Amino acid sequence: MNRRIRKHRRQKRKDRALRFLYQTRPGRMLLKPLTCRPVSKASGKFLDSPMSKPLIKPFVRKNHIPLEDYYADDFHSFNDCFTRKIREPLRPIDPAPEAFIAPCDGLLSVYPVQGDTVLPVKQSRYTLPDLLGGDKLAARYRDGLCLVFRLCVDHYHRYCYVDSGSKGDNHFLPGKLHTVRPVALAAGPVFTQNCREYTVLNTDGFGPVTQVEVGAMLVGKIRNHQGAGPIVRGQEKGMFLYGGSTIILLVEKDRVSLPQSLLDAARRGEEVPVRMGQRIGTAAHP
Numbered sequence: 001m002n003r004r005i006r007k008h009r010r011q012k013r014k015d016r017a018l019r020f021l022y023q024t025r026p027g028r029m030l031l032k033p034l035t036c037r038p039v040s041k042a043s044g045k046f047l048d049s050p051m052s053k054p055l056i057k058p059f060v061r062k063n064h065i066p067l068e069d070y071y072a073d074d075f076h077s078f079n080d081c082f083t084r085k086i087r088e089p090l091r092p093i094d095p096a097p098e099a100f101i102a103p104c105d106g107l108l109s110v111y112p113v114q115g116d117t118v119l120p121v122k123q124s125r126y127t128l129p130d131l132l133g134g135d136k137l138a139a140r141y142r143d144g145l146c147l148v149f150r151l152c153v154d155h156y157h158r159y160c161y162v163d164s165g166s167k168g169d170n171h172f173l174p175g176k177l178h179t180v181r182p183v184a185l186a187a188g189p190v191f192t193q194n195c196r197e198y199t200v201l202n203t204d205g206f207g208p209v210t211q212v213e214v215g216a217m218l219v220g221k222i223r224n225h226q227g228a229g230p231i232v233r234g235q236e237k238g239m240f241l242y243g244g245s246t247i248i249l250l251v252e253k254d255r256v257s258l259p260q261s262l263l264d265a266a267r268r269g270e271e272v273p274v275r276m277g278q279r280i281g282t283a284a285h286p
């Protein structure tokens with residue numbers, strides 16, 4: 001049986017399990033404790049401990065992770081492996097000042113913001129005040145763009161700054177921890193319910209960009225490195241510990257031009273694979 005067929009079958013099993021949790025009454029009863037932060041914290045403590053090391057080899061093998069691409073000399077825990085650092089030449093950062101880059105590896109969707117409401121394709125609507133915990137910051141991004149980068153467990157789970165400039169403080173918003181897979185997004189406004197942390201980046205080329213890291217089921221922690229201060233394009237901003245996760249970028253109206261192919265994919269409800277540092281758009285007013 002080839003690798004693609006095995007991966008497809010595993011995905012079908014995961015999808016069946018998630019449909020049970022989110023679309024049936026018994027599943028929703030089981031889902032409630034699974035999305036609570038104490039469960040995630042307990043899982044995170046175990047995955048941070050040396051006792052989790054036996055999980056590393058099966059995880060690497062199952063997800064076909066090429067460890068030769070990473071600094072992988074010694075892992076003391078499963079999360080050491082999950083947050084492994086990639087060798088620098090493998091994620092080049094587009095240096096052009098007009099290049100709007102992806103902050104992470106992931107599957108990208110682009111949604112319009114109409115007023116202060118984000119309108120995803122075949123998913124739940126949510127408002128920017130709910131996402132950011134208030135109206136004042138949300139008002140900047142009315143009629144702008146919302147870029148959603150969904151990270152799967154086999155993606156690189158470190159992320160960077162999209163441009164040079166300065167940043168404000170990190171603001172943590174507590175919540176639950178649903179999965180960020182499409183079946184959950186269709187069932188409710190997951191991004192406004194999950195634990196998340198946001199930062200305003202005052203960028204040189206694109207104005208104020210707000211970056212939101214969203215935790216997911218069994219994610220132990222969102223770990224951002226710096227507080228308020230200067231930032232550099234491509235500098236590592238932080239990392240997610242175990243689990244699927246999401247990064248959201250909010251961009252003001254008429255700040256960034258995106259290629260038509262990306263917009264067309266979004267209208268079809270398709271996610272586009274991207275890599276950290278890759279150019280995904282250009283400054284609308286260089």
